[in-house]
Amino acid sequence: MLVVSGIGAIVWLFTRPGINTVGQVTFDRQLAVPPLAASTVKDGQRVFDLRSQAGQSDLGRGGRTGTWGYNGALLGPTLRATRGERVVVNITNGLGEDTTVHWHGMHLPARMDGGPHQPIRPGATFSPQWRIDQPAATLWYHPHPHESTERQVYRGLAGMFLIDDPATDVKSLPHEYGVDDVPVIVQDKEFDGDGQFDENGRFGSDIGILGDTLLVNGTPNPYLEVTTELVRLRLLNGSTSRLFNFALSDGRPFTLVGTDGGLLDRPYQVTHLPLSMGERAEVLVAMRPGERVVLRSDPPMPDGDFAERRFHGGGDRFDVLELRAAGTLRPSAEVPATLVDTPRLDPATAAEKRSMTFTSRKINDRKMAHDRVDAVITRDTTEVWTVRNGHSTPHSFHIHDVQFQVLGRTDGGPVPPQLSGWKDTVFLPPHEGYTVIMRFTDFADPSTPYMFHCHVLRHEDEGMMGQFVVVEPGGKPALGAHHDHTG
Ligand code: C2O
Ligand code: CU
Ligand code: CU
Numbered sequence: 001m002l003v004v005s006g007i008g009a010i011v012w013l014f015t016r017p018g019i020n021t022v023g024q025v026t027f028d029r030q031l032a033v034p035p036l037a038a039s040t041v042k043d044g045q046r047v048f049d050l051r052s053q054a055g056q057s058d059l060g061r062g063g064r065t066g067t068w069g070y071n072g073a074l075l076g077p078t079l080r081a082t083r084g085e086r087v088v089v090n091i092t093n094g095l096g097e098d099t100t101v102h103w104h105g106m107h108l109p110a111r112m113d114g115g116p117h118q119p120i121r122p123g124a125t126f127s128p129q130w131r132i133d134q135p136a137a138t139l140w141y142h143p144h145p146h147e148s149t150e151r152q153v154y155r156g157l158a159g160m161f162l163i164d165d166p167a168t169d170v171k172s173l174p175h176e177y178g179v180d181d182v183p184v185i186v187q188d189k190e191f192d193g194d195g196q197f198d199e200n201g202r203f204g205s206d207i208g209i210l211g212d213t214l215l216v217n218g219t220p221n222p223y224l225e226v227t228t229e230l231v232r233l234r235l236l237n238g239s240t241s242r243l244f245n246f247a248l249s250d251g252r253p254f255t256l257v258g259t260d261g262g263l264l265d266r267p268y269q270v271t272h273l274p275l276s277m278g279e280r281a282e283v284l285v286a287m288r289p290g291e292r293v294v295l296r297s298d299p300p301m302p303d304g305d306f307a308e309r310r311f312h313g314g315g316d317r318f319d320v321l322e323l324r325a326a327g328t329l330r331p332s333a334e335v336p337a338t339l340v341d342t343p344r345l346d347p348a349t350a351a352e353k354r355s356m357t358f359t360s361r362k363i364n365d366r367k368m369a370h371d372r373v374d375a376v377i378t379r380d381t382t383e384v385w386t387v388r389n390g391h392s393t394p395h396s397f398h399i400h401d402v403q404f405q406v407l408g409r410t411d412g413g414p415v416p417p418q419l420s421g422w423k424d425t426v427f428l429p430p431h432e433g434y435t436v437i438m439r440f441t442d443f444a445d446p447s448t449p450y451m452f453h454c455h456v457l458r459h460e461d462e463g464m465m466g467q468f469v470v471v472e473p474g475g476k477p478a479l480g481a482h483h484d485h486t487g
Contacts, residue, residue: 027222027321027322029060029220029221029222031222031223033177034076034183035078036078036177037071037077037080044086045129046081046086046088048079048087049089050077050091050101051070051093052069052070053071053072053095054095054096055072056073057074057218059189059215065197067156070159073156075156075158075185076159078159078160079141079161079162080161081132082164083132083164083167084131084132086132087129087131088128088129089128090127091125091128093120093121099152100116100143101142101143101144102114102115102400103141105137105140105260105261105280106401107133108128108443109130109442110450110470113451115451116144116146116370116451117370117448134165134262134403135340135342137163137280138162138183138234139161139162140159140160140238141159141160142238146370149460150458150460150461151199153240154197155197158236160185163262170336172336173336174230179228180226181232182231183234184216184235184295184320186214186235186239186297187215187240188211188212188214188215188242189213189215190209190210207393208241208459209240209241211242212316214320223322224323226329227326227330228287228331229287229332230284230285230286230335232282232283233282233283233285235281237276237279240456240458243274245272245274246296247273254269254271255267255286256273256283259281259420260421260422260424261423262342262403262422264417264420264421265340266337266339267337268420270417276396276426277455279425279427281418284335285323289326292323292324293322294319296320297317297320298317299316342421345405345439350382350383350384351382351383352383353385353386354375354385355386356387358390358454359391362463363452363465366466367463368465369467371479372467373468373469374467374468376469377468377470377471379440379442379473380439380440381439381440382438383437383438384437385435387428387435388410388428388434389432389433390431391431394430395428395456396426396427397428397433397436398424398425398452398453400450401470402438403438404422404438405422405423406419406420407434407436408434409435410432410433440470443470444471445470447477447478447479449467449477449479450469451468453465
């Protein structure tokens with residue numbers, strides 16, 4: 001193993017043979033856009049139906065790759081609901097094993113959260129229901145079953161959940177779904193010689209599966225025909241282990257307008273956008289008539305740790321999606337100078353401070369245990385957590401139920417624009433971390449825990465996860481009741 005540091009490391013990484021373009025492709029397939037999920041409104045409730053199932057997909061490898069999806073062979077439809085609405089999702093498990101559906105980024109009661117405590121047995125139906133109450137945002141859903149999350153997500157179970165909110169939708173941003181407002185779910189896959197997903201991956205047990213081929217919305221080698229001057233891409237890193245660092249092929253800047261939990265205070269011009277597993281970002285790309293530009297993933301900018309690049313494939317460059325502008329483009333409204341006004345949470349109001357250190361599949365030296373509560377949080381209080389990577393393997397921090405704000409980096413460095421707004425997931429480079437602040441409102445339930453964990457799904461499956469419960473003032477956790485949805 002080479003020991004390198006500082007400038008030497010950077011030069012070595014960018015000149016290392018074979019590090020260059022892994023996923024260089026000929027863009028020959030039109031990008032699939034996940035359909036908007038059909039819904040009906042019954043008794044004032046918006047009703048969706050999802051069925052997790054196995055199928056086969058044509059991914060350019062002989063046409064019959066075994067994949068999993070919701071209401072189809074691969075991925076799932078985009079659910080969309082408006083703040084204030086009550087929703088119910090009837091989820092039927094059409095697989096031969098337990099699954100769950102978790103609403104990543106959603107503020108909702110723990111019993112509806114779809115974590116490992118809400119398994120859906122084969123053939124059973126679970127119908128979580130809740131009231132949407134958070135700003136407009138790009139959320140997503142994916143399975144979260146005990147010890148099988150990586151495999152189920154890797155096989156294709158994932159979809160987007162868009163929230164609209166009259167108060168925080170900025171109408172002058174592109175918002176015609178599938179036309180100038182497009183979901184972009186980026187996932188890496190490894191294929192075996194028979195054109196099937198290779199679940200053994202390249203780095204085996206340490207980091208999970210890293211593939212050399214990208215799918216975007218399940219499409220290999222995709223292009224998107226752009227018909228407007230400005231296109232809004234809702235990026236989701238839906239990979240199980242791989243980091244991306246998005247950029248445009250000619251280095252031009254693009255506009256970051258939103259992150260995990262919604263729109264930012266204002267637009268930010270960026271040339272690179274790092275996105276770790278489970279994170280989302282909304283960006284606007286300005287196009288000129290007739291041109292082609294490629295969204296790609298570059299090796300990380302030289303401020304990360306070298307281990308991050310090596311272990312998460314971050315040293316690889318991938319072509320992701322070609323944007324093809326039509327000869328004439330429909331005019332887009334100008335991007336407003338300000339977006340949404342988000343109050344900053346005040347650390348002086350914190351009722352509790354906690355520290356979570358991530359090392360070798362453990363958080364604070366403990367592996368996830370179903371019957372242990374790691375944090376008891378009082379309803380309607382604010383907490384400050386320091387989340388830190390205590391060793392040299394990259395991790396990330398994700399928490400259910402709430403969105404947090406980043407107060408600062410543990411090394412004192414600056415907080416970049418992509419961490420300036422509401423977040424539910426943040427990458428933890430080796431030996432680094434963040435101080436975050438969040439407010440826990442509404443859903444006290446002493447007997448049902450929410451999760452926080454590393455979103456490297458292999459790590460999560462292997463126990464790098466903790467549980468918290470929200471209780472009424474003075475309340476105590478009361479785990480034990482196992483909520484078993486056997487339909
Ligand atoms: Cu995206 Cu606990 O999950
Ligand atoms: Cu989540
Ligand atoms: Cu991890």
